[in-house]
Amino acid sequence: MATNFIQEGKRLDYVASADIESGDVVVLGTRCAIATVDIDNGDTGTVALEGVWEVPCKSSDVIALFDALYWDATEEELTKTATANTYFGMAVSAAGNTVVTVNAKICAPAQTSPGAAFYVVAAGEFTTVGGDTAEAITVTGALATDLAVVTLHTAGSSATTIVTASAAADVVNVVFAGDPSDDHVVTYLVLRAV
Numbered sequence: 001m002a003t004n005f006i007q008e009g010k011r012l013d014y015v016a017s018a019d020i021e022s023g024d025v026v027v028l029g030t031r032c033a034i035a036t037v038d039i040d041n042g043d044t045g046t047v048a049l050e051g052v053w054e055v056p057c058k059s060s061d062v063i064a065l066f067d068a069l070y071w072d073a074t075e076e077e078l079t080k081t082a083t084a085n086t087y088f089g090m091a092v093s094a095a096g097n098t099v100v101t102v103n104a105k106i107c108a109p110a111q112t113s114p115g116a117a118f119y120v121v122a123a124g125e126f127t128t129v130g131g132d133t134a135e136a137i138t139v140t141g142a143l144a145t146d147l148a149v150v151t152l153h154t155a156g157s158s159a160t161t162i163v164t165a166s167a168a169a170d171v172v173n174v175v176f177a178g179d180p181s182d183d184h185v186v187t188y189l190v191l192r193a194v
Contacts, residue, residue, distance in 0.1 A: 014047045016040065025055060025071050025088070030117065030194065031108050032071050032088045050106050052092050057102040063095040066123045069104050078104060087119045087194065109194050118191040121146060125153060130182040133163075137172040139190055147191040148172045156183030 014026060016039040024035045026047050034053050039045030057063060057078040069078045070085035078088055089107035109117040126137045142148075150165035150172065160178040165188070167173075172188050 010050055011036065011046050011048050013044050014039065015044050016042065020045070023053075025076075027071060027073055027086050030086065032086055032106060034106065048106070049108075052103055052105045054101050055088070055104050056100060057095050057104075059098050059100050061095070062097050063091045063099075063102050065091060065094050066120075067091045068120050068122070069102070078102060082119070082192075090120055090123070117194040118147065119194060121190040121192045123189045124187070126186050126188060128156065128176075128180040128182060128184040128186070130179055133176045133179060135174045135176070135180065135186075137174065137186075137188055138170060139167070139172050139188070140170050142167045142170055142172060142190050143192065144168050145193070147193075149189040149191065150174050151187050152184060153187045154185035156181050156185075158184075160184070162186070 019041050020035045020039040022035055022037050026033045026035055033047035033049050035045060035047050037045045055078050061080050067080055069088045069091055070082050071088045072079050072085045079085060087109050089105045091102050092105050093103035095102040109119045121141060122139045128135050144167060146167035148165045148167040150162055152162055158181045160176045160180050163175045163177055165172060165174045167190055
């Protein structure tokens with residue numbers, strides 16, 4: 001057995017630089033955690049690096065299931081706005097206009113190689129329409145500079161494979177080797193560089 005194991009890493013000890021209440025969001029560099037206990041300034045307490053938490057959110061944002069969320073440390077709330085905020089994770093519940101909390105899963109920014117970090121912009125499933133080898137999946141907020149990852153989740157009645165997938169403005173374009181008919185289900189993930 002390895003003798004250098006320290007801990008699983010789901011929760012870490014954290015030295016507070018200000019008073020923190022249990023349930024508060026704590027920014028750790030480029031990612032977020034949740035304090036699991038009250039931590040006085042200068043004391044050490046535990047923070048969780050994963051899990052689903054009920055967190056305050058911007059009441060004017062309309063948050064859909066799986067939307068990427070960011071912590072606004074100034075307003076002390078989650079928002080869909082990435083600029084000047086820290087990536088938190090994704091919504092696992094919807095929160096309409098005037099709702100002040102959302103259930104959110106803590107996610108670390110995806111790493112594809114050292115120094116290249118991405119965050120999830122959108123994720124979901126799409127059932128093909130058929131009639132052509134190309135399918136366009138509407139993904140509001142997608143940009144041409146995003147990375148699209150698409151996999152065949154459920155094969156339909158006609159045998160085909162995915163040839164390419166690419167993001168464009170508000171869409172993910174998928175090209176199949178043949179007409180996918182109207183019963184293939186694909187899963188998609190749209191990633192954006194941090």
